[in-house]
Amino acid sequence: xxxxxxxxxxxxxxxxxxxxxxxxxxxxxxxxxxxxxxxxxxxxxxxxxxxxxxxxxxxxxxxxxxxxxxxxxxxxxxxxxxxxxxxxxxxxxxxxxxxxxxxxxxxxxxxxxxxxxxxxxxxxxxxxxxxxxxxxxxxxxxxxxxxxxxxxxxxxxxxxxxxxxxxxxxxxxxxxxxxxxxxxxxxxxxxxxxxxxxxxxxxxxxxxxxxxxxxxxxxxxxxxxxxxxxxxxxxxxxxxxxxxxxxxxxxxxxxxxxxxxxxxxxxxxxxxxxxxxxxxxxxxxxxxxxxxxxxxxxxxxxxxxxxxxxxxxxxxxxxxxxxxxxxxxxxxxxxxxxxxxxxxxxxxxxxxxxxxxxxxxxxxxxxxxxxxxxxxxxxxxxxxxxxxxxxxxxxxxxxxxxxxxxxxxxxxxxxxxxxxxxxxxxxxxxxxxxxxxxxxxxxxxxxxxxxxxxxxxxxxxxxxxxxxxxxxxxxxxxxxxxxxxxxxxxxxxxxxxxxxxxxxxxxxxxxxxxxxxxxxxxxxxxxxx
Numbered sequence: 001x002x003x004x005x006x007x008x009x010x011x012x013x014x015x016x017x018x019x020x021x022x023x024x025x026x027x028x029x030x031x032x033x034x035x036x037x038x039x040x041x042x043x044x045x046x047x048x049x050x051x052x053x054x055x056x057x058x059x060x061x062x063x064x065x066x067x068x069x070x071x072x073x074x075x076x077x078x079x080x081x082x083x084x085x086x087x088x089x090x091x092x093x094x095x096x097x098x099x100x101x102x103x104x105x106x107x108x109x110x111x112x113x114x115x116x117x118x119x120x121x122x123x124x125x126x127x128x129x130x131x132x133x134x135x136x137x138x139x140x141x142x143x144x145x146x147x148x149x150x151x152x153x154x155x156x157x158x159x160x161x162x163x164x165x166x167x168x169x170x171x172x173x174x175x176x177x178x179x180x181x182x183x184x185x186x187x188x189x190x191x192x193x194x195x196x197x198x199x200x201x202x203x204x205x206x207x208x209x210x211x212x213x214x215x216x217x218x219x220x221x222x223x224x225x226x227x228x229x230x231x232x233x234x235x236x237x238x239x240x241x242x243x244x245x246x247x248x249x250x251x252x253x254x255x256x257x258x259x260x261x262x263x264x265x266x267x268x269x270x271x272x273x274x275x276x277x278x279x280x281x282x283x284x285x286x287x288x289x290x291x292x293x294x295x296x297x298x299x300x301x302x303x304x305x306x307x308x309x310x311x312x313x314x315x316x317x318x319x320x321x322x323x324x325x326x327x328x329x330x331x332x333x334x335x336x337x338x339x340x341x342x343x344x345x346x347x348x349x350x351x352x353x354x355x356x357x358x359x360x361x362x363x364x365x366x367x368x369x370x371x372x373x374x375x376x377x378x379x380x381x382x383x384x385x386x387x388x389x390x391x392x393x394x395x396x397x398x399x400x401x402x403x404x405x406x407x408x409x410x411x412x413x414x415x416x417x418x419x420x421x422x423x424x425x426x427x428x429x430x431x432x433x434x435x436x437x438x439x440x441x442x443x444x445x446x447x448x449x450x451x452x453x454x455x456x457x458x459x460x461x462x463x464x465x466x467x468x469x470x471x472x473x474x475x476x477x478x479x480x481x482x483x484x485x486x487x488x489x490x491x492x493x494x495x496x497x498x499x500x501x502x503x504x505x506x507x508x509x510x511x512x513x514x515x516x517x518x519x520x521x522x523x524x525x526x527x528x529x
Contacts, residue, residue: 037242039510039527041520042255042267044384046211046248051194052178053125053133058432061175062519063214063246065233067108068199070179071099071118071157072172073233076516078291078343078435080173081234083225084113084182084200085157094164094472099157106221107184108204115151121182122149122159134177143469144168166472170436175519179233202239202523214246216522230524232516240526252383259283259505266506266513266520270383271329277505285505287331288515291340291433291440292500294327294386296377296394297455300493301448302425304373311492313364314375314426316357317401323393324498327386331501337485338440340499344474345437349482352489361401374404379428380412387415390497391428422452430500433517437481438468444494456493 047060052068073083082088085099105113125132126139126146136142145162152158161168172180184198196205202222206215218239227235247264249255256273258264260280269277269285278285298305298314305311320334336353339346375398379391391407398405410418418424434440445465446454461484468480488494506513513525 037527038245039241039243039265039525040245040247040258040263041522042249042258042264043246044250044252044255044268047208047214047246049194050197050205050208052181052183052197052199053176054131054194056133056176056178058176058518061178063216064178064181064197065175065201065519066203066244066522067197067201067205067216068178068181068183069201069233070172070181072169073179074173074175074435074516075234076232076342078232078340080169083179083234084118086226088169095161097159097161097168099159101155101157102223102225103155104223105200106223107186107200108198108219109184109186110221111184111186113182113200114154115157116154117184118157118182119149119151120185122157122180124188125180132177134171134174134180137171137177144171164470164472166469166477167436167438170439173233175517202237203244206243212248215243216246217243230514230521233521237523239523241522244522256505259507262507264507265510266504268384269503269505271331271503273505274329274331274503280505282508283505284508285503286513286515287501287503289332289340289342290500290502290517291343291435292518293338293340293431293440294390294497294500295429295431295444296390296495296497297419297424297427297429297444298492298494299422299425300455300457301422304370304375305425307368307370308491309364309368310370312490313361313368313370313401314398314403315354315492315495316361316364317403318354318394318397318495319356320354320495320497321356323390323397326393327389328498328501331503332498335498336489336496338444338488338496339437339481339485340433340435340440343435343437345478345481347478347482350485352485354489354495358397358401361403365402370403372402372404374406375425376406376408377426377428378408378410378415378418378424380410380415382412384502385430387428387430394428420453422448422454435517437477438465441465441468441481441484456488456491458487458491458493461487 043059045059047063048057049055069083071085072080075081086102087100089098124130138146144165146159147162148160150158187198189195203216204219206217208214224237225234230236255267259267274285277283298311300306324332324334335341337350339350377391379387381388395405395407431443434443444455448454448457464480464484468477471477502518504515509528511526514521
């Protein structure tokens, strides 16, 4: 594999110059700005590190999980299955997980993976000095505690936990945990400090040029998990593109220009650009749904909003179809459930939402003795979230129903601080993805006295959520989630509006490009010769 080309530091002006030069090349007769076996993917920001699950964000996860794999991973529908494991046995008491490893799996340095590597990787994650994001989820601080990890033979890895957990495998599969990826010991230097990821994934790292790009190449000895078709992070994984370059393009207008000129093969686009780029003869647009939630939070300890009738009146005053249509540029649909629409637990009960009923809203306000006290909606104007648009539309509809709604526009950091301290009446807020319903409900539920950021602190709801973390039977879990949804709709501690749909544009020379929860899955893609 030839070394990746060195690029100049790509400040926003430099990006424009680079794209203009590439566009000019096309105008002079060049049919492609790079070899057919290479593609360029625009990223709005650089990765934070190459250390799995350490100093990360969603962009970082999306790049690294093309190179790294864990024992388990997510199916497209959000359920969990074996990845580097070929079988998982759970003891009758739910406390012992035995992972039988797939054979023939190699690291990017050519060495075969064994249970000793799995054990070494696990012990490294569990060392507080590693600063793994998900340590608290496995050391007992946030619930489950792994009491022992062992490798009884070369193909077997065993974890024992202190109490049954319905989400133990889900936590192992979480992308923000880097799937607890199995890496070679040679990923660290002799002094134990981090060097570079040597994983088992379909792509391997070539170069990270900070602030500019990450280059990776197809791993020739990659062993795919079983399956005839790709299925999220599982199923058939067949790297068909020799080299992928994730190019840092923070300016979305520059990324759009690069997509149009052919300098960029794939990249995120704004909802407002979807219609225009769909009409471009060399581009196609995909709008993969995500489990992230766009919401309106309500402070149930507020002197006005502590009245359940006023909170419900706010929900009934909103024409949510109109709000979602406008905020998503027609790309999303209303979903008032904490469970995303593609989940196996998205039942008929979860589909029940709030009707648009301004007359009933006025009646509830009258019954609650509402006298026109101001209700302030906090919002921010970040380009890639609908916070401000949702707030403006909600304000107009609430005012039409007789609610004195006002808007306070904040910098995102300030709004986040207010959220964490519970210092708001209402907040137009986006939650990141949580795929298992128990994790999704837990994201906003809990004791305000312990965690002021929690929105829903009903004790009965908490008991149901705790049960859902332990109950393994899917039918019984469904009953718990359906009961929670009914309670949440009645109490209205928050209004879930819709799940995010992020748009991507892809050059038509690229086939099979897919994105899952905002992360590109490069092993599904190929290019036309």
